[in-house]
Amino acid sequence: MRELPPEIKLTYIIAIIIMLLFVCFIIMMVFIYNKKQLIQQQENQIKESEFQNQLLQKELERQKAIQVERERISQDMHDDLGAGISAIKLQAEFLKYKMPQESFSEDLEAIINSSEDMNLAMREILWSLNSQNDTVGNFIEYTTLYIKRFLSKTSIDSHFNSNVPEKETNLTVKARRNLFLAVKEAVHNIYKHSQANEVFIEFEQNKDSFCITIIDNGIGLSETTQKGNGMSNMSLRMESINGTFKIIPAQKGLRLLFVYPLQD
Template structure:
């Protein structure tokens, strides 16, 4: 009967609406939790690590004034350096879990900042090409994190191994495909050989985890080029 069909449709529609509203509520709650964790890490642990750095530097200066031995100075210097590295690593974690940073523009800014800071310290010239867009794209947190860590590992490998004088980074979105290309003019390496260390293995693993395609082109004494291609299954545009 018509009233039975109508009732069934209304009940089914109500169930769909309930499930949708519950899912939205859970997503909003997850964002609130991520924001709270990011804030707590930054305010509490970050502040304590900064205090350790400052106190280590003060203790190192006082130790140098009061004694002639270098053992304590070296130990305090190591404590300060480890604390700085921990602050940097925690900054990456805070950025990765902060839902306010789930965007293409946020990812681009973070990559540019890291590249400029670490390369300029070593007098390596940098060209960073990323198009200016009028609308932003909301990125999945896991994709954003993996792309950034692939980028960071590639740049760190340049610092540690390449002896490069110049680096070029191109980051673009073409037909819902993220394309990241990192090139250097360093000494390169022979891809047929096996090397110690987990740098390249980590890059390949993260590319697989986020469903990307990774290309590594390198020749001894001819530089290295790494290209990551990642199709975005769904892209939500956010007009600024």
């Protein structure tokens, strides 16, 4: 085979070198491009993370501001309204003993009872506003205390059972208040319509829901109770917090079931 002239060899060598340099250049450009893309992606992730942190910080600040405002309103109500209601009650009691006439006594007794009702209503509002009560445990404690106090003035005996985890589960203000008002309505209906002498209240929490069962040994669901606003009010309150309310007839008495879905 004839050997190539030196000029052609040199040309081939130069061509090969140029091709190798071009390939190296392409590889380097691809590497630089990928590096820039990676850096840009990391910068975007950092910016997104910073943005999310800012949003989270703003949300935490907003929640803290709401909590501070709730506590301020609670304190103002306690200081101003509470003192005013107590003063009205004391003045009415003083006048009742000072003016024993029957007509005045009845009016003053009505004022005293109204003052007590207002005071209880205010305490309920204060309880619902206090962020320290936003747990299942505190809800059970307050609701149990309320039912015991209310039924202590009646001939109905109350029995309680609680089956909830030791670890506290949070409840929103809206859920806590509507659950309490629904249970309160149920207990008042039992007192007014059931003719029961015993009521059983059970609190139970599982992974997905918080359940309240109320059972009485009364006459069951009468036509008056069935058509009354109490049952529809309880249903509406549970619907407002995405919960459910069920009426379960029994051979004797009535079983009411309130189920609130717990959020993760």
